[in-house]
Amino acid sequence: MNLSGIIGYPITPFHDNGQGINFNKLKTILDTLLEAEVDAIAALGSAGEAAYLSQSEWENVANYTVKYIAGRVPVVIGIAELTTEQALKRAKYAHDIGANAIMLSPFSYYPLNEDEIFTHFKRVSDETPLPIMIYNNPATCKVDMSPEFMLHMVESIPHATMIKESTGDIQRMHKIYELSNGTVPFFNGCNHLALDALVAGAAGWCTAAPCLIANKPKQLYEAVKANDNNKARALFYQQYNFLEFIVKSGLAAAIKSGYALQGFDVGEPRKPLLPLNEEAQAKLKGMLLNLTIIN
Amino acid sequence: MNLSGIIGYPITPFHDNGQGINFNKLKTILDTLLEAEVDAIAALGSAGEAAYLSQSEWENVANYTVKYIAGRVPVVIGIAELTTEQALKRAKYAHDIGANAIMLSPFSYYPLNEDEIFTHFKRVSDETPLPIMIYNNPATCKVDMSPEFMLHMVESIPHATMIKESTGDIQRMHKIYELSNGTVPFFNGCNHLALDALVAGAAGWCTAAPCLIANKPKQLYEAVKANDNNKARALFYQQYNFLEFIVKSGLAAAIKSGYALQGFDVGEPRKPLLPLNEEAQAKLKGMLLNLTIIN
Amino acid sequence: MNLSGIIGYPITPFHDNGQGINFNKLKTILDTLLEAEVDAIAALGSAGEAAYLSQSEWENVANYTVKYIAGRVPVVIGIAELTTEQALKRAKYAHDIGANAIMLSPFSYYPLNEDEIFTHFKRVSDETPLPIMIYNNPATCKVDMSPEFMLHMVESIPHATMIKESTGDIQRMHKIYELSNGTVPFFNGCNHLALDALVAGAAGWCTAAPCLIANKPKQLYEAVKANDNNKARALFYQQYNFLEFIVKSGLAAAIKSGYALQGFDVGEPRKPLLPLNEEAQAKLKGMLLNLTIIN
């Protein structure tokens, strides 16, 4: 499996009372992503509110996604657990159901040192043959891994083969590229850094944006690949405010509001998360109008 | 119930294989705290690895602690859950078993805004009559609440009556004192800020230090109350390196290593947390020798 | 000379057109400080707009201050120059006119490393017998020196004997005290940290506050020395908003506005610095009313 391009992130729709997963709606959301020409799907990332699901909900979402996608594109399963034991359990489950890769992040209460993180990743790699995308997102997972340390894990941990960098610091990507001589694939996880990351050598872009703005992210990816910088720049700045907005508002709340603005009610995020307030919804509406996604 | 003085934090000892709670050892640890003359006990804080326990383990620790202390000092139960639903469940449980107060912290994956935090605290207050200590510890819980916002919650949420400030920024305490005219009790949660916090008006000091250094924290508290600044300063600087060390090394790992150095094997913290490495253990040993805790 | 207690900082009054120093007014300001019972005077600090003076203006202010104070209290001269050559020139001048000490800070355009800072201080110490107060104030001088490094300079550079810490981080003071076993005198340069610093062992408090609020800072200093923590706390919180305000508004602008509110027109700070805007002036007025400095 060779991941590249647009990795689409579904959100997780709950039933109206906030209890349980609405799989009918999840199906529609996965369809949205496929129609947006994503090159892979990553279930149970931040956008999917994975941290707020019970273990059985998490397993059901993972299983449903793999079964429904059924090989049309690769499926990556996100794992960000507080204990190594839980992470192992999830990784084995992902393998059992036939996922193509896992995206593994250390989620922390206590700050973790590099020995602790390394051991965590090593244990998961020892227990599952799935390729591991090392995921660095201190804004949610509260652990910040340097490019040097992540490359060290890629060298030392058999199944750790890819990196997803979400700090938004383009210099991290420069370092990954330069230190590995361009040999370690890395993915951009900060939406409003997409243009820069792709030009700097990112293999792809992990994003929930296609949930709402269709294949515009894919178009940007292709413009960069086609060496058409003017087109890429135009596409990027067209999406820029939207991309920044969904990151800063919280992906789950923003994408759920955006679906509602398009007439598809996918419910609210799980408490304590709240839906976008009215002012933010109005802003988002303006952006979707500008992008001619709604009218 | 009027909390003040030293609030002692037990760690959670696991069985040798890392599975399940060792209640015999927990009993000894609670005895250590009582012998150290703590004025209250706060179970299931950071030191207690609450974030790494299963729900039933968490409940059993809470229940055991309340039953064993049996009113000798007040018992506060820490609650730091990712979802409001889980926090409510834990708060009701704490009330059911007869705890005296809860220490409530927003624990986050997505950054939370003030509306989200407020709603979370309000819901808990609506569901339980226990007094709530608002707990601000961004280093672990990843949410930073300003003094102004916490005082707003104290004014607006019936059972939110106290604040625990763990940022280590003494100006936060100045603000709490000044803005509330000294009427809202606040507690220091940053060990190596204890002298400053108590002089600045803190009602007490939340600390796991008495697990290892007996009543030295209590002596410091009493020296400040007795207006003996020279004695207070001497006691503070005597403990200073130790207090800073346990914070910077991670309370659970440091306290567990310290017990081992005193001949009491309480096992390791739960993975991905690792025990102190040899260098850190040697440092801790030196500090305990200096404090004549071991010889 | 043994510095301790309140080190008062005069501002520098210009003539009405902003050109040249108004020495008549400087005399009145120095009198204010003496009446406020300061234990020493530090000319040409931040409050004195030293960075905005020509070399001859700087020399004239230094000379006037030393001559007018005439030994009634020690006079410290602040030196914060971009080049070592200029710093040497100023240090020699301070010695020539009979100042008692210099307060030396690295002022930087390029960030300076420890070798560069050390060499700068060493050169000055080699050229003048005056005691040197090492002054750490990254908010203005843009160089941040750790407690460990400053203590290293105290050990290695003959005339470097004291430290002024203005970061506002109380842990820096704890470190200085603990690492030097209380033997190296340090001064607090962050007004709204005064209570904590003095209790933590500071030898004194460097402040422009006495320009406006008379001997209230001295009273706080004495309450701490007298071990009267309740009185010290009351005095501190009474002044707290004012102390924070003058730091956050910029000392020169705030003190000049405060004098004007008391009926003493000392002109404006030098451009690009602007006087306090109306809202800030109203705030300051409210604080001086509360402190019964004006009515």
Added chain:
Amino acid sequence: MNLSGIIGYPITPFHDNGQGINFNKLKTILDTLLEAEVDAIAALGSAGEAAYLSQSEWENVANYTVKYIAGRVPVVIGIAELTTEQALKRAKYAHDIGANAIMLSPFSYYPLNEDEIFTHFKRVSDETPLPIMIYNNPATCKVDMSPEFMLHMVESIPHATMIKESTGDIQRMHKIYELSNGTVPFFNGCNHLALDALVAGAAGWCTAAPCLIANKPKQLYEAVKANDNNKARALFYQQYNFLEFIVKSGLAAAIKSGYALQGFDVGEPRKPLLPLNEEAQAKLKGMLLNLTIIN
């Protein structure tokens, strides 16, 4: 005058005793830049140690540069003064000698608010007809101007027409481009951000790198303009370590050491700045060898 492309920054060579400017050597340095195909020259920037020159030295360097370049490329003069009065004096001088533009930065001791910065820029614009490049470099000038504020100045201050952004935060450039709809020319001042900045729409790249690595920066600029992303990426990563190194080591010290490694002794930077230490020199030598600049 329409600035774009590579704006080259000369360093300032002193005589062997550190006193006075060595104009013979300055001539050679300017020749280096012209041979490196720079599109403009900016004298008296950070690289030129402008902050460490006396007023007459500063004027002589400005004058010499304009006269020697003699219109072959535009000459921009950097101005970063602590007082508005000094900035005005320098701006008038730049105009008098025939410079093409000024690059104006607020250099601060006290932090400056936006009113203070605006007034500073407005006054300079009122006094000279030269186009002003607003220069944001908080790492040296200690004032951080937001994209929104700089664009506000471009709209409101007649001669303020361009922006140089040196924070290294690519999002600032995205904002400038997006908010101005691509109409306000901005320049990259962070060497190791060059690829990203140019792709994101920067009009040019302000850099001292051509002093040492000839037309490699120009080649990178042209590859981006030619839409050859693979070539641009290859050129960027080839230079990357060098570009990061000269920024992190301090431009003046690094460029001066680099010239020495090429057999051209331009002396040391001015104290307190020190030359690169041996370890750093060895690193730089390795980089220049890799780039086949030396052998």
